[in-house]
Amino acid sequence: xxxxxxxxxxxxxxxxxxxxxxxxxxxxxxxxxxxxxxxxxxxxxxxxxxxxxxxxxxxxxxxxxxxxxxxxxxxxxxxxxxxxxxxxxxxxxxxxxxxxxxxxxxxxxxxxxxxxxxxxxxxxxxxxxxxxxxxxxxxxxxxxxxxxxxxxxxxxxxxxxxxxxxxxxxxxxxxxxxxxxxxxxxxxxxxxxxxxxxxxxxxxx
Amino acid sequence: xxxxxxxxxxxxxxxxxxxxxxxxxxxxxxxxxxxxxxxxxxxxxxxxxxxxxxxxxxxxxxxxxxxxxxxxxxxxxxxxxxxxxxxxxxxxxxxxxxxxxxxxxxxxxxxxxxxxxxxxxxxxxxxxxxxxxxxxxxxxxxxxxxxxxxxxxxxxxxxxxxxxxxxxxxxxxxxxxxxxxxxxxxxxxxxxxxxxxxxxxxxxxxxxxxxxxxxxxxxxxxxxxxxxxxxxxxxxxxxxxxxxxxxxxxxxxxxxxxxxxxxxxxxxxxxxxxxxxxxxxxxxxxxxxxxxxxxxxxxxxxxxxxxxxxxxxxxxxxxxxxxxxxxxxxxxxxxxx
Numbered sequence: 184x185x186x187x188x189x190x191x192x193x194x195x196x197x198x199x200x201x202x203x204x205x206x207x208x209x210x211x212x213x214x215x216x217x218x219x220x221x222x223x224x225x226x227x228x229x230x231x232x233x234x235x236x237x238x239x240x241x242x243x244x245x246x247x248x249x250x251x252x253x254x255x256x257x258x259x260x261x262x263x264x265x266x267x268x269x270x271x272x273x274x275x276x277x278x279x280x281x282x283x284x285x286x287x288x289x290x291x292x293x294x295x296x297x298x299x300x301x302x303x304x305x306x307x308x309x310x311x312x313x314x315x316x317x318x319x320x321x322x323x324x325x326x327x328x329x330x331x332x333x334x335x336x337x338x339x340x341x342x343x344x345x346x347x348x349x350x351x352x353x354x355x356x357x358x359x360x361x362x363x364x365x366x367x368x369x370x371x372x373x374x375x376x377x378x379x380x381x382x383x384x385x386x387x388x
Numbered sequence: 389x390x391x392x393x394x395x396x397x398x399x400x401x402x403x404x405x406x407x408x409x410x411x412x413x414x415x416x417x418x419x420x421x422x423x424x425x426x427x428x429x430x431x432x433x434x435x436x437x438x439x440x441x442x443x444x445x446x447x448x449x450x451x452x453x454x455x456x457x458x459x460x461x462x463x464x465x466x467x468x469x470x471x472x473x474x475x476x477x478x479x480x481x482x483x484x485x486x487x488x489x490x491x492x493x494x495x496x497x498x499x500x501x502x503x504x505x506x507x508x509x510x511x512x513x514x515x516x517x518x519x520x521x522x523x524x525x526x527x528x529x530x531x532x533x534x535x536x537x538x539x540x541x542x543x544x545x546x547x548x549x550x551x552x553x554x555x556x557x558x559x560x561x562x563x564x565x566x567x568x569x570x571x572x573x574x575x576x577x578x579x580x581x582x583x584x585x586x587x588x589x590x591x592x593x594x595x596x597x598x599x600x601x602x603x604x605x606x607x608x609x610x611x612x613x614x615x616x617x618x619x620x621x622x623x624x625x626x627x628x629x630x631x632x633x634x635x636x637x638x639x640x641x642x643x644x645x646x647x648x649x650x651x652x653x654x655x656x657x658x659x660x661x662x663x664x665x666x667x668x669x670x671x672x673x674x675x676x677x678x679x680x681x682x683x684x685x686x687x688x689x690x691x692x693x694x695x696x697x698x699x700x701x702x703x704x705x706x707x708x709x710x711x712x713x714x715x716x717x718x719x720x721x722x723x724x725x
């Protein structure tokens with residue numbers, strides 16, 4: 184354990200005691216923050232896992248239907264349908280505060296008609312695939328938002344854990360040890376002074 | 389999965405022998421024997437891996453080693469078969485009936501590209517009756533005079549509709565309708581009853597497919613009225629009813645198809661089941677041409693069935709390789725026989 188390089192006097196003890204109180208309070212607050220961050224982190228992990236499963240399931244279904252549509256209608260026709268789709272997706276990002284952290288909040292808007300083609304040379308698989316894709320896009324954006332939040336919260340939880348550990352295992356024990364040493368040193372000085380006084384008294388007496 | 393079990397409507401007319409098509413019919417009859425059988429299709433569907441899929445295909449015309457090569461082979465086959473039936477055709481109306489859909493398709497793509505603000509790569513079919521360069525010139529320069537009768541009018545109507553609605557789908561809707569009208573006009577002028585009956589059946593089945601899809605898309609009655617085709621045997625008013633009422637009120641040779649696929653539509657929310665049944669029904673109608681000794685109908689039926697074969701092979705191979713469940717693939721494969 185490292186001692187803090189300070190002069191061994193009462194002023195330093197008082198200063199160190201104040202510092203120790205501050206560290207302990209900080210440690211308590213950081214511990215609470217760490218607990219809250221972990222709670223949020225687990226909730227976000229759960230949300231992300233569920234949403235990812237759902238999104239993957241829907242995307243698999245959509246891709247299968249799209250593949251079937253592509254092979255039944257032919258590559259040329261599908262390419263032309265897709266090239267001329269008049270659909271626009273707008274994604275807007277806003278910032279939100281979460282435990283003093285800046286996390287993104289995304290909103291998505293799909294404009295236009297996804298069924299922007301005729302009926303005669305297309306089929307219901309193409310309709311269903313495009314409908315599923317348009318339904319899954321908002322969920323996909325939501326998943327991005329949650330996973331980004333997850334990264335920010337995880338990063339912060341890691342930083343907080345390091346701070347808590349630094350306070351708990353390094354700074355607080357160091358201050359306590361230094362205070363203990365200073366007190367011991369002061370007591371030693373006091374004892375030496377008392378012995379010296381006693382000796383002087385004996386010589387004078 | 390539902391399979392077609394009822395009897396199929398046969399053409400009302402008796403076929404008139406046309407000896408001019410003796411060579412063409414004989415030629416097509418030989419090629420018909422080379423078409424993939426239902427048994428091969430089932431083997432393909434049951435194939436365990438990519439290797440066995442291509443091994444099954446090795447025996448026939450589709451002996452290739454990769455999906456890309458198969459795609460290319462299918463493209464070549466389609467162009468080849470269209471060019472063959474065009475060569476075998478002895479009359480302009482028949483050539484038009486055989487290739488008209490590719491011409492209309494090219495018109496649709498070029499018109500859409502003309503009005504679409506972004507640059508897109510064009511994917512045209514160079515196998516129609518009209519030269520692609522001529523169509524391109526006519527559409528981009530607005531010079532319609534060089535186009536055959538019917539096409540110029542159709543393009544003008546599509547342009548007017550697009551300018552009114554500003555929706556690219558309006559071009560598709562108008563040109564699809566014009567395709568059906570032109571097919572009807574040409575087949576009426578041609579005088580072969582088979583083609584008129586085919587169109588009537590095609591329009592009816594397409595209208596029912598559209599009816600289901602419009603319901604799924606949540607579009608209104610006005611929209612449905614706009615996209616339904618003329619020349620079918622069903623009264624358009626029948627389509628403005630709820631699905632169950634429409635299905636129970638249908639009394640035609642193919643009403644059982646609608647009723648059989650209704651449960652599937654209700655549970656899965658897709659009309660893929662009906663689409664396959666309708667295609668099978670149409671193919672069985674086309675199969676009636678096997679009773680023809682000589683005639684242009686054989687060419688038309690062969691082209692349609694060959695197109696379906698190419699479509700089915702592509703669907704099975706790409707579906708199997710990409711892990712699509714077999715039932716889902718089977719549901720999309722109309723078996724002509």
